[in-house]
Amino acid sequence: MKKYFRYLIETKWLQTVIIAGITAILFMIILAIFSNDFLRNNFPLNYPGVFGVSGILLFVVSIIVVFFRFSALRNQKEVDLYYGLPMSRKDLYATQYLFGLVQILFISFVVFLFGFIELIALSSAGYYEAFFLLYYLMTVVYLVIVYTLTTFVFIKANTIVDGIIFVILVNILLLFVSLFIMRLNQYMLMDRIAFVVSPYYSQSILARILFTQATPNATDVVLEPFEWIFILINSLVYTVLSWGAIIYVKKTIGTEKVEHIGDISNNLFGYVGMIPLIIFFGVVGTDFMGTISIFFKSMFLIAGFMGLFVYRRGVKITLKDSALVIIPWVLGIIFSVIIH
Known part of the structure; x- marks a missing residue:
């Protein structure tokens, strides 16, 4: 397992650097486009909501990393080669999963670092920078959750294409469930918690709070007690689901039938x-x-x-x-x- 992990580092470092570079450049371009939001001559500084784009980009990247890490294990022409390695399937999947985590941590750090440097340069250090560090650490937690659950959904498919479609379908479902909740709206409560079913919900709300705290003279984001409760519930539920997914895959991946790779995907997910x-x-x-x-x-x-x-x-x-x-x-x- 250790040798295979080192092999992945040695052979996939360029892939990791390219993804990190593209994502960081894209984020920096977006920050530059909205640079007027950070210029010190506009003091008091504006709410830096555009910095939250980093979270959106990194969520997308965390999903893409899943495709890179596990596509070969859903390729009918390559799966025998990987399953023939001198290691158990559990170790094979665990190594791919852990290396994917390393990729996400590296990419997110690079994106945040360069974006943060640009922010400081544009604002002449006018913000309370510590809150951006808290934003980064908080976002990493939810990136791991999304990466883990996406991995679970992807490997439920029997082909690469089906796996990608499965992931897209799950995210579409979460969107329509949120719209369904809004459709049932009779009180403002429903509007404010409609997207609580999404794994991105808590990160987006906490980001708003941290960005507000980072901005001098900004009006605080006031959340009702029930909103804090829903943030907690959302985070706990998706954390439990992530651990459940890891435990389930760990116990069942060893009995997966190789001959099903390439077949029609009948899984309920x-x-x-x-x-x-x-x-x-x-x-x-x-x-x-x-x-x-x-x-x-x-x-x-x-x-x-x-x-x-x-x-x-x-x-x-x-x-x-x-x-x-x-x-x-x-x-x-x-x-x-x-x-x-």
Whole structure:
């Protein structure tokens, strides 16, 4: 395991540096575009919300790192080579996972460091810099959570393409569940916690607070007690899910059948589970958009069948497959009418 880890460091260092460089340059360009927000001649300094773009970029990078680390283990032509290494599958996956963590830590540090230096240069050290360090440390925690859960979802697929689609579908589902919660809104409470189901929720709220604390004379972000509770619940739930994912993979990866790599992916974390859930929550969640919601309802039906074609790798689908689209679509429309 140690030898393989060293091998990954020696052979993938350039990959890591390139990803870090591209992400850092992109972030610095974005900061430069919004440089007026940091210029000291605009004192008092403006709220540096654009610095939060680093979190968005790094979340995307943490997902991309998963694809780099585990794609070979979902490639029918390469999996035998990796499984033939003189190490257990558990150690193989653990090594890839740990090296991915190292990549994320390095990339996030580089992005934060160069972005922070640019911020200091633009603002002439006008901000309370310690809060940006807290922002970085806090963001790293949630990057690890997203990386871990993305890894779990990706390796549930039997092919690279399916794995990437699985990850996209899960994130789309979280978005539509949030819109669904907003659709049920009767009180302001629902609007303020709608996105609590997302693993990105706590990071975004805490970032706002830290950026405000870092800005002289800024108005504090005032959260209600229930909002702090939801931040805590969100963080604890996703932390537990991350540990659960690690434990589950550790116990089951050794019994994975190699011959299934390359086959149709039937896991519930993919097409079979995600398509009906996305359709239902999407139909209800977009119902508040007025007449354009009719267009969205049609698109959900079309997209659902397109998803089935991708799932079955052809246009031949069964009645059972069709039910995965039609039933949640009809239920979504009925539910929308009931709560309208």
